[in-house]
Amino acid sequence: MPTQVAKHFFLLSGIHQTLPIAEVQAILEAEDYRYKILENLTQVLRLEVDPESIKAIQSRSAYTRVCCQEIFSCGANLSEIFDCIRSASLDNFIGEESFAVRVRRIMGVAPEIDRVDLERKLGEQIYELGKKVDLSNPGITFFGVLTDNKFIFGLKTAEIIPKPFSERRPRMRPFFHPTAMQAQLARVMVNLAQPKKGDLVLDPFCGAAGILVEAGLIGCRVLGFDAKPHMLRGGHKNLQHYGIEHGVAVADARYPPVKEADCIVTDPPYGRSASTLGTSTRLIVEDFLPVVSDRIPKGRRICMAAPQTTKIAEVGEGAGFKHIESHFVFVHGTLTREIVVFEKT
């Protein structure tokens, strides 16, 4: 049976330029949804995709804010916007339920348009169809975004609340260590490795287990190693706290005591807060990547973070992996992280 596809758009976090888009694509690929990119705008990704895929984005994504089924897109000017809303088949999107209209403006575009006034005027067009307005508890929400001199308008199908991620920030966990990664970035890294629910995710430098917590929360089985027993005890405590079944063991990541995992997501030590045990990140990764190359199946992925200066993509290619993508995340003046994705060929 052919898959039903429709136009959707996603309002993305503005925290990073490339990671939010890559995360949506990775989730769709992990969950076997085909998609076609229609347009990549500032903080908005327009896709043609199966509406069923929205559940996967909603349950997995860290950097998506709102998902919408698209009704129209046009230039960011009032005459085009009102022409489009008047000719849109809105009855296909709204029944007897009450509605509200919300508009977001990205990076100050189209300052001549009064956002609240636009919400009200769009609402009036829908109200004229005999529909009921409810601004505090609407049955459905129409959502528009002004970005890059365009206006994209649709029916909101899902919203992702970032609060649970901030509630899992490193300082809120039972075991805290300064090397721990923010929950949202850890979740994005897990998604970039494209595990499915039930897959075994390995973090061989697991530390406080921030990555494994995020993998466990999307239904993956998780396994972690760390060379330092006290770090592993902390990681175990954190995993227990979030109710995640797990396996952990004291082990050197360069000699991992596991035959196979479905994918690897990891953040090796940088020799700053996390000790490299007398060697360097580059040397550790040069030893580690060739060893784990035969511990994941062909076509599966590794997502790793390292200081940009480590040139980790080069090391992965040297170990025979295909370099899929790199994203650069500024941390502070002397540290920019490279988030890299490799595929086993």
Ligand SMILES: C[S@@+](CC[C@H](N)C(=O)[O-])C[C@H]1O[C@@H](n2cnc3c(N)ncnc32)[C@H](O)[C@@H]1O
């Ligand atoms: C950057 S931390 C991991 C932080 C973790 N991703 C988090 O968010 O909580 C790196 C960890 O690697 C461990 N480590 C260092 N060398 C190792 C090795 N050769 N094998 C395994 N673990 C190692 C350190 O003890 C440290 O806990």
